[in-house]
Amino acid sequence: MSVHPRLSINQATIKHTTVAEALRVTADAGIGAIGLWREQVQDAGLAESARMLADWGLRYSTHCRGGWFTAVEGPDRRAAIDDNRRAIEETATLAAAGAPGSRAVLVLVVGGLPDGSRDLPGARQRVRDAVAELAPDAQAAGVTLALEPLHPMYASDRSVLSTLDQALDIAADFDPAVVGVTVDTFHLWWDPDVLAKIERAGREGRIATYQVCDWKTPLEADNLLSRHYPGDGMIDFGPMTRAVEAAGYTGDIEVELLNQAIWDTPPAEAVRRTIDGFARAVAPHLG
Amino acid sequence: MSVHPRLSINQATIKHTTVAEALRVTADAGIGAIGLWREQVQDAGLAESARMLADWGLRYSTHCRGGWFTAVEGPDRRAAIDDNRRAIEETATLAAAGAPGSRAVLVLVVGGLPDGSRDLPGARQRVRDAVAELAPDAQAAGVTLALEPLHPMYASDRSVLSTLDQALDIAADFDPAVVGVTVDTFHLWWDPDVLAKIERAGREGRIATYQVCDWKTPLEADNLLSRHYPGDGMIDFGPMTRAVEAAGYTGDIEVELLNQAIWDTPPAEAVRRTIDGFARAVAPHLG
Numbered sequence: 001m002s003v004h005p006r007l008s009i010n011q012a013t014i015k016h017t018t019v020a021e022a023l024r025v026t027a028d029a030g031i032g033a034i035g036l037w038r039e040q041v042q043d044a045g046l047a048e049s050a051r052m053l054a055d056w057g058l059r060y061s062t063h064c065r066g067g068w069f070t071a072v073e074g075p076d077r078r079a080a081i082d083d084n085r086r087a088i089e090e091t092a093t094l095a096a097a098g099a100p101g102s103r104a105v106l107v108l109v110v111g112g113l114p115d116g117s118r119d120l121p122g123a124r125q126r127v128r129d130a131v132a133e134l135a136p137d138a139q140a141a142g143v144t145l146a147l148e149p150l151h152p153m154y155a156s157d158r159s160v161l162s163t164l165d166q167a168l169d170i171a172a173d174f175d176p177a178v179v180g181v182t183v184d185t186f187h188l189w190w191d192p193d194v195l196a197k198i199e200r201a202g203r204e205g206r207i208a209t210y211q212v213c214d215w216k217t218p219l220e221a222d223n224l225l226s227r228h229y230p231g232d233g234m235i236d237f238g239p240m241t242r243a244v245e246a247a248g249y250t251g252d253i254e255v256e257l258l259n260q261a262i263w264d265t266p267p268a269e270a271v272r273r274t275i276d277g278f279a280r281a282v283a284p285h286l287g
Numbered sequence: 288m289s290v291h292p293r294l295s296i297n298q299a300t301i302k303h304t305t306v307a308e309a310l311r312v313t314a315d316a317g318i319g320a321i322g323l324w325r326e327q328v329q330d331a332g333l334a335e336s337a338r339m340l341a342d343w344g345l346r347y348s349t350h351c352r353g354g355w356f357t358a359v360e361g362p363d364r365r366a367a368i369d370d371n372r373r374a375i376e377e378t379a380t381l382a383a384a385g386a387p388g389s390r391a392v393l394v395l396v397v398g399g400l401p402d403g404s405r406d407l408p409g410a411r412q413r414v415r416d417a418v419a420e421l422a423p424d425a426q427a428a429g430v431t432l433a434l435e436p437l438h439p440m441y442a443s444d445r446s447v448l449s450t451l452d453q454a455l456d457i458a459a460d461f462d463p464a465v466v467g468v469t470v471d472t473f474h475l476w477w478d479p480d481v482l483a484k485i486e487r488a489g490r491e492g493r494i495a496t497y498q499v500c501d502w503k504t505p506l507e508a509d510n511l512l513s514r515h516y517p518g519d520g521m522i523d524f525g526p527m528t529r530a531v532e533a534a535g536y537t538g539d540i541e542v543e544l545l546n547q548a549i550w551d552t553p554p555a556e557a558v559r560r561t562i563d564g565f566a567r568a569v570a571p572h573l574g
Contacts (some may be wrong), residue, residue: 020299113521152439153440155505162393162477192450192452221508221509223510234405236405236406
């Protein structure tokens with residue numbers, strides 16, 4: 001199975017790898033791009049991670065992930081904002097070290113309701129406020145903040161943003177180079193208006209990254225880990241992929257799979273299966 | 288804790304009851320209304336169920352449930368349509384036997400993707416077709432079909448309708464007395480536009496029933512069973528309840544809880560806790 005030139009491995013797919021290992025299995029498989037996770041980058045050291053990325057000659061597709069800033073004002077919120085500032089710097093450093101075509105995109109999972117809170121509108125407003133606070137830092141660093149709407153089943157514990165329109169409505173106050181959105185099939189496939197929303201995202205210049213991942217029921221007992229290789233589940237990747245293409249997105253396409261069985265697979269094998277799934281389910285819909 | 292006059296027990300909350308037991312614990316608790324499930328009604332016999340309902344003097348709030356008609360044309364689809372015709376007759380019979388204020392409302396859970404299918408638009412079209420086929424029967428029987436959008440986490444296996452607007456768009460082709468919608472907090476609470484959609488449902492005369500149920504994370508391993516007593520989770524019942532009131536809905540309000548721990552509770556105790564939860568979390572928002 002040939003490797004599609006726009007395929008990128010998100011390190012979550014090969015979670016139990018160091019940065020060095022993730023870069024090696026990705027490059028060894030003939031894949032041209034990668035998105036790393038902050039924890040592993042911090043374990044390896046940012047400068048060393050950037051050096052290794054440059055040595056392998058891979059493009060950097062996204063940095064995962066910032067966000068988690070729905071807390072009310074106070075020390076926890078300040079810590080979250082500061083941590084996002086560090087994530088912005090990491091993103092800029094890694095994107096600069098990546099091969100030509102690298103993108104300085106920081107994916108933002110915004111967070112759920114604070115403990116004991118039922119105030120969904122308030123949490124959403126605090127997301128907007130956090131983006132406003134971080135936008136100047138992102139702009140200065142040349143980084144795009146990519147708001148990611150997550151599946152509504154995560155609305156209380158992971159993301160009070162559930163739809164692409166919510167993310168676009170927040171992004172609308174900012175330069176598209178500074179605030180964009182993440183389009184992830186797993187989170188959005190059920191939305192009856194998803195194609196129109198992708199079209200809007202393109203028209204407004206907001207698609208910062210496109211991630212492909214399949215949905216299959218029954219879900220895993222831990223629903224966070226229910227993400228599958230493209231083609232293994234119920235998602236028809238054609239319409240969304242063509243819509244993202246038509247919307248003008250030409251960047252790398254990440255596969256980010258949180259799934260215990262995949263994590264239990266040797267990383268090189270998980271990467272090989274990702275290549276196959278992408279070739280079967282996604283690539284035929286790319287121009 | 289006093290019993291709110293509009294509270295209705297949906298039999299799913301006390302799943303392991305016969306119709307006789309469900310009617311008794313509901314009436315004994317001083318609750319004025321009930322919604323029964325088809326399986327139990329068929330076990331007891333329709334005529335006998337209707338007689339017992341009349342004897343206890345309870346209002347009938349909904350009949351649960353019809354739907355499951357996303358199959359492609361063929362014997363399975365024909366069987367599903369026929370089964371829904373029986374459900375319509377059951378609904379009419381039970382509502383006629385209930386106390387004044389009873390409503391002939393058949394809740395419809397439409398079904399997910401057929402096995403092996405990824406054609407979500409096709410399944411949604413078949414829902415529309417099934418409603419068109421059943422509407423004359425419902426009209427003749429004086430029954431309202433109440434399309435229920437389910438949480439998007441059930442889009443593949445239980446309901447290809449995920450939003451109130453989807454249900455309203457289908458209903459729009461029919462008389463509001465014949466096709467309406469079910470507003471259930473558990474399924475809709477995450478929707479950033481839920482209040483506007485409830486307002487639309489009211490304006491179009493479509494709110495056939497309002498069900499209250501709480502959402503709490505982490506979800507149960509079987510996410511179908513993650514429904515909680517009002518007040519025990521993360522939902523703010525105020526805005527949605529006030530919106531349903533403002534939309535003109537004056538009927539009974541059901542509590543339908545699919546939850547193994549609640550099913551393991553003696554039915555009378557589960558009913559008592561439902562009364563308490565309703566009084567604390569929902570009743571303060573009713574006029």
